[in-house]
Amino acid sequence: MTNRRDFIKGAGAFALGSVLPFEAAFGATPLTVGVIYVGARGDFGYNQAQAQAAAIIKKLPNVKVVEEENVPETVAVQKTMEAMIEQDGATLIIATSYGYFDPHVLKVAAKYPKIRFAHCGGVWKAGDPVNITSYFGYIDECQYLNGVVAGHASKTKKLGFVAAKPIPQVLRNINAYTLGAQSVDPSITTHVIFTGDWSMPVKEAEATNSLIDQGCDVITCHVDGPKVIVETAEKRGAMTCGYHASQAPLAPKGYLTGAEWDWATPYTTIVDAVQTSKPLPNLMRGGLKEGFVKMSPYGPKVDAAGRANADAVKAKMVAGQYPIFKGPLKDNKGGVAVASGVTHPQTDIALESMNYLVAGVIGQI
Amino acid sequence: MGFAVSSGRPAAGAARLMLGVLPAVPTVCAFVGTLLLFSLFLLVQGQPATDALGLIVQGAYGSSFAWQNTLQRAAPLMLTALCVALPAQVGLIVIGGEGALALGGLAAAIVPQLVPAATPWFVATPLMALFGMLAGGLWVGAAGALRQLRGVNETISSLLLSYIAIALFKHLVEGPLRDPATLNKPSTPPLPDAMTIGSLPGLDVHWGLFWGLVACIAAWVFVRHSTKGFAMRVAGGNPRAARLVGLPVNRLAILACVLGGAAAGLAGMFEVAAVQGSANASMLVGYGYAGILVAFAARQNPLAIVVCALLVGGIEASGSLLQRRLGLPDATTLVLQGLLFANLLAWEAFGVRLTAWRTKLQAAARAGETSASLEGKHA
Numbered sequence: 001m002t003n004r005r006d007f008i009k010g011a012g013a014f015a016l017g018s019v020l021p022f023e024a025a026f027g028a029t030p031l032t033v034g035v036i037y038v039g040a041r042g043d044f045g046y047n048q049a050q051a052q053a054a055a056i057i058k059k060l061p062n063v064k065v066v067e068e069e070n071v072p073e074t075v076a077v078q079k080t081m082e083a084m085i086e087q088d089g090a091t092l093i094i095a096t097s098y099g100y101f102d103p104h105v106l107k108v109a110a111k112y113p114k115i116r117f118a119h120c121g122g123v124w125k126a127g128d129p130v131n132i133t134s135y136f137g138y139i140d141e142c143q144y145l146n147g148v149v150a151g152h153a154s155k156t157k158k159l160g161f162v163a164a165k166p167i168p169q170v171l172r173n174i175n176a177y178t179l180g181a182q183s184v185d186p187s188i189t190t191h192v193i194f195t196g197d198w199s200m201p202v203k204e205a206e207a208t209n210s211l212i213d214q215g216c217d218v219i220t221c222h223v224d225g226p227k228v229i230v231e232t233a234e235k236r237g238a239m240t241c242g243y244h245a246s247q248a249p250l251a252p253k254g255y256l257t258g259a260e261w262d263w264a265t266p267y268t269t270i271v272d273a274v275q276t277s278k279p280l281p282n283l284m285r286g287g288l289k290e291g292f293v294k295m296s297p298y299g300p301k302v303d304a305a306g307r308a309n310a311d312a313v314k315a316k317m318v319a320g321q322y323p324i325f326k327g328p329l330k331d332n333k334g335g336v337a338v339a340s341g342v343t344h345p346q347t348d349i350a351l352e353s354m355n356y357l358v359a360g361v362i363g364q365i
Numbered sequence: 366m367g368f369a370v371s372s373g374r375p376a377a378g379a380a381r382l383m384l385g386v387l388p389a390v391p392t393v394c395a396f397v398g399t400l401l402l403f404s405l406f407l408l409v410q411g412q413p414a415t416d417a418l419g420l421i422v423q424g425a426y427g428s429s430f431a432w433q434n435t436l437q438r439a440a441p442l443m444l445t446a447l448c449v450a451l452p453a454q455v456g457l458i459v460i461g462g463e464g465a466l467a468l469g470g471l472a473a474a475i476v477p478q479l480v481p482a483a484t485p486w487f488v489a490t491p492l493m494a495l496f497g498m499l500a501g502g503l504w505v506g507a508a509g510a511l512r513q514l515r516g517v518n519e520t521i522s523s524l525l526l527s528y529i530a531i532a533l534f535k536h537l538v539e540g541p542l543r544d545p546a547t548l549n550k551p552s553t554p555p556l557p558d559a560m561t562i563g564s565l566p567g568l569d570v571h572w573g574l575f576w577g578l579v580a581c582i583a584a585w586v587f588v589r590h591s592t593k594g595f596a597m598r599v600a601g602g603n604p605r606a607a608r609l610v611g612l613p614v615n616r617l618a619i620l621a622c623v624l625g626g627a628a629a630g631l632a633g634m635f636e637v638a639a640v641q642g643s644a645n646a647s648m649l650v651g652y653g654y655a656g657i658l659v660a661f662a663a664r665q666n667p668l669a670i671v672v673c674a675l676l677v678g679g680i681e682a683s684g685s686l687l688q689r690r691l692g693l694p695d696a697t698t699l700v701l702q703g704l705l706f707a708n709l710l711a712w713e714a715f716g717v718r719l720t721a722w723r724t725k726l727q728a729a730a731r732a733g734e735t736s737a738s739l740e741g742k743h744a
Contacts, residue, residue, distance in 0.1 A: 034689075040694070040695065041694075066689040066690075067688065067689065067692070068685055068688045068689055068695075069688065069694065069695045070695035071685075072647070072650035073647035073650075074636070074640060074641075074647060074648065074650055075437050075438065075571075075640050076438065076650075076681070076685075079434045079437060079438070079682070079685070080685055082430070082434075082569075083430070083434060083682075083685055083686065083689070084689065086430050087430070087686065087689075088689055098549060098550060099550050099645075099646075099647050101550075102550070102642075103640075103641065103642045121549070123549075165539070165551070167548065167549045167550075167551065168548050168549060169549050196535065197535075197646070352548065353548055
C-alpha cells in the first residue's frame with residue numbers, strides 16, 4: 001500500500017505532501033461547488049438524480065464542481081465538507097443525503113458561517129445556522145400520476161410497492177400512488193413490502209419476485225436505487241413505474257413512466273444566489289409547478305386513455321387545483337385518515353408526519 | 366578468545382537485527398506489491414498514476430488538516446480491530462464486531478434516559494462507556510461461549526449474531542426507543558449537550574482516538590506482558606497442551622471475546638456520544654467490518670493495529686481527495702483496499718517460509734550471546 005510505504009519513509013511523505021501545490025483556492029473567480037452523495041452517482045436512483053443536476057450546474061459559466069460519492073453519514077461527511085472548503089476552496093456545499101443534516105451539516109455550517117450549505121430534505125428550522133438552505137420536492141404528485149398510469153395499465157388490478165422504511169415520506173408516496181390508481185378504478189389494491197433499509201438489493205429483488213408471484217402486474221418502489229427492482233420486474237414481464245430518476249433504459253418494454261426529481265431547479269437557483277450574493281430562503285420546496293419534480297416520458301405500454309387522464313390531472317396539479325389528500329379518506333385499518341370536509345393542500349405541514357396507509361393498501365406499518 | 370569474540374559479535378548483532386525486522390518483511394512486501402499493482406491499475410485505466418499516488422499521500426498525511434482527517438477516520442477502527450485481535454490470541458476468528466458496535470452504541474444512548482438530566486458528565490460519560498462495553502462484551506462473549514461450550518464455529522456465529530444485533534438495533538431505534546420527533550430519520554432521543562463528547566484539546570478529532578490508543582496499548586501490555594495474556598497465547602497456540610498444563614482454556618477464550626466485544630461496544634458509544642448525538646442507522650457503516658481488515662493487516666498485534674488503522678483511515682481520507690481532484694469513482698478506494706488485503710494474505714503465506722530462516726538466525730544470535738557472556742566472565 002502506498003500509504004504504508006510512504007508512511008514508513010516518514011519524513012519523505014511530509015516533504016512530498018508539502019511540495020505538491022494545492023490549487024489556488026481563494027481569489028479565484030469561479031465558484032467552487034462541492035456536491036456530496038451518500039451512494040453511487042450512477043445508481044439509477046436517488047444519487048443519480050442529484051448527479052444529473054450537478055452535471056447541469058457544471059456547465060454554468062464560472063462554476064467548478066467537485067464531487068464525492070459513497071460518503072457515509074458519519075464524521076466522514078463532516079471531513080469531506082471541510083476538505084472541500086479547505087482543500088478545494090468550495091464556498092457552496094450541496095449535501096444531498098437527508099441523514100447528513102443532523103448533526104453533520106449543522107455542525108460544519110456553524111463552524112464555517114461564511115460558506116453556504118444546501119441540503120436535500122427540507123428540514124431547516126428556526127435556530128439552525130442561517131447559512132443553510134434545505135430543499136425538497138413534493139414528489140407525491142408524481143407518485144399520484146404514476147398511480148393513474150398504473151391504474152390504466154394494470155390487468156390484475158393489483159399493484160406492487162417495494163418500500164424501504166415506514167417513515168412519513170415513504171408512506172406519503174405509497175398513499176399518493178394508491179389514490180392515483182383508485183381514481184381510475186376504486187377496486188385497485190397496492191401490496192407493500194418494506195425491506196427495512198434504503199439499499200438492500202437482494203431483499204428488493206426478492207420482494208419484487210414475491211409481489212409478482214402474488215399477481216401484481218405493475219411494480220413501483222421507494223428505495224435509494226430502484227435498478228434491481230426495475231430489472232427484476234422487466235425480466236418477469238411485469239410493468240414498472242420508476243422513482244427518483246428515469247429507469248427507462250433498464251426496462252424498455254415494461255417501463256410505464258416514473259416520478260423523477262428535477263434538482264436542477266433548486267441547484268441553479270442556489271448557485272445563482274451565491275454568485276450574485278442574493279439572499280436565499282432557508283427552506284425551498286416545490287412540486288410539478290415549480291419544476292422540482294417531473295415525470296419520465298411515457299413508455300410503449302401506456303395507452304391513449306392513460307396518457308390523456310394523467311396529462312389532465314397533471315395540468316390541474318400545475319394549476320394548483322388538485323389536492324391529493326382530501327377527506328373523507330379512510331386508512332387501511334378502517335379508521336379515519338382525513339375527515340370529511342378536510343383538505344390538505346400540498347404545503348400542509350401535517351402531511352409531513354403521515355403515519356397511516358390509506359384503504360386499499362395491503363400491508364402494515 | 367579475543368579473535369573469536371570480535372568475529373562472533375557483529376554476526377550475532379546482525380542476526381538479532383534481522384530477527385527484529387523479519388516479522389515486518391511480509392507486511393512491507395505486501396505494501397510494495399499493492400503499490401505496484403495499484404499503479405498498474407491506474408495506468409490501465411488511463412489515469413495519471415504518479416499524480417494519483419501523490420494525491421494519496423497528500424490527502425492522508427500531507428497537511429495538518431489531512432492528518433486530523435486520517436486520525437478521525439482511524440479512531441473507531443482501532444477499537445473495532447481489537448474485537449478481532451483479542452479473540453485471535455486464543456485462536457478464535459471473530460468477525461462480528463459490527464453487531465457489538467451497534468449494541469454498544471444503543472446501550473450508551475439509553476443511559477441519558479435512565480439517569481437524572483442533571484447528572485454531571487463525569488458520571489454520565491463513564492456510565493455510557495460501561496453500558497456500551499457491557500453490551501458489546503456480552504454479545505461477542507456469547508459467540509465465544511457458543512464456541513467453547515457448544516462447539517459452534519465462532520466465525521459463523523459471530524457474523525450471524527452481528528446480523529441479529531443490527532436487526533435488534535433497527536427494531537428498537539425505529540420502534541420502542543424512537544424519539545417521536547424524528548420523523549424521516551428514526552433515532553433515539555438526542556443526548557443532552559452535557560453528555561456529548563467533544564474534541565481533543567487543540568485538535569478537530571474526538572476523544573475516541575485517545576481511548577482507542579489507550580485500549581490498543583493496554584491490550585498490547587495485557588497480551589504480551591501479563592500472565593493471563595501469556596496463558597491466552599498458549600491456549601491459542603495449542604489448546605490441548607494448554608489444558609494439559611491446567612490452563613482454563615474455555616474461560617480464557619470467553620474472556621478474550623468479552624474484552625474484544627467491549628472494545629467494539631466502546632467504539633459504538635463514541636459514535637453515539639461524540640459523533641451522532643443519538644443512536645440511529647447512520648452509525649452502522651461498516652466500522653466493525655473494516656476492523657477485520659485492520660486487525661489482519663496488523664497480524665493481530667494490538668500495537669500494530671494503531672499503525673494499520675492510520676493506514677486504512679488514510680486510504681479513506683485520500684480516497685476522498687482522489688475523487689474530488691481526479692474525478693475517480695469511489696470504487697478506486699475499494700480497489701486499493703482490496704489489493705491491500707489480497708497482498709497481505711498472499712505475503713502471509715510467504716511469511717511461513719521465513720520460519721526456517723528465523724530458526725537459523727536465532728541460533729546465530731544465541732551463539733553471539735554465549736561468546737559475549739564468556740568474554741564477560743573472563744574479564
